[in-house]
């Protein structure tokens with residue numbers, strides 16, 4: 292076990308190699324109707340490459356992925372840019388947001404059968420395995436391309452769950468209630484979280500299978516605890532570059548966060564009392580705090596006025612603060628169901644997506 296550490300980050304004041312201000316890339320994905328949803332119940336339609344209509348309202352984003360969109364298409368939209376940003380030295384995150392059953396888990400990881408080892412060519416595999424396939428092949432390409440430099444890459448992954456404002460290590464679930472620490476040199480990290488080196492797809496797949504099996508309940512279960520937990524898969528990519536001619540060394544570090552958020556539907560608290568009520572309040576604290584931050588950040592980006600951003604008010608926002616208005620490129624996949632029965636949650640997701648679109652992040656390359 293090691294501490295997730297960015298100890299090699301530049302000291303404060305070191306000039307970044309390059310900086311980039313960019314908006315959040317917002318993609319809406321419409322899940323195909325399931326067996327219970329009839330043609331006449333469907334109220335959501337893609338009306339152009341980047342717009343979606345629900346009843347008589349139309350919303351516009353960066354892209355809309357239709358009911359027929361493939362996992363490969365989603366990868367092309369957000370996975371390839373994530374890997375290229377990461378290799379360029381930018382921290383890069385993808386968040387999946389939406390109500391339970393809208394396709395977040397399917398999009399981020401794919402169905403369990405598509406993940407299992409040996410099925411690397413399953414067309415249903417999700418974004419995460421595809422991201423690592425590309426990352427490893429691009430690393431090999433970069434290494435072969437530069438004859439003047441020796442490039443050494445290290446990729447270290449961790450996998451955690453936030454449930455009821457408690458962090459559990461999905462790679463070692465005996466580690467519960469882990470604490471977030473912040474250090475001026477190291478940045479934000481989770482104390483005692485397992486960190487595993489990965490070099491091959493087999494390494495990554497094993498971590499994903501193990502971690503997803505350790506979620507509170509099976510990934511396909513609708514409504515219960517798994518839908519209330521946030522899953523965060525993180526990879527720190529370090530690239531050490533040695534110039535073979537002049538011996539000049541540099542180190543570039545970037546972080547990838549792949550985040551499957553808790554279901555965004557309003558929770559029913561009617562039967563809860565006492566301890567259970569307090570717990571129920573906590574369960575969604577991270578998600579409601581994410582919503583608050585998105586509102587505040589959207590307002591700050593639009594008005595240009597400075598404001599205190601309460602990142603520390605929940606575990607999720609404390610841990611992922613860099614991705615929210617900070618030093619990272621962010622893509623947000625907002626998943627919706629096509630059906631009439633999900634109308635109000637779909638509207639709520641689309642409004643959330645609209646606010647997220649207004650946020651500006653300022654990503655810098657971490658290089659020394």
Ligand code: ADP
Nearest residue numbers: 322323390391392393394395396397398510511
């Ligand atoms: P969530 O993680 O948002 O709760 P899931 O990813 O578990 O939702 O999706 C709910 C169900 O719909 C699952 O059975 C999943 O396999 C299926 N599903 C979701 N999106 C798609 C899609 N784009 N294509 C095919 N099946 C999908």
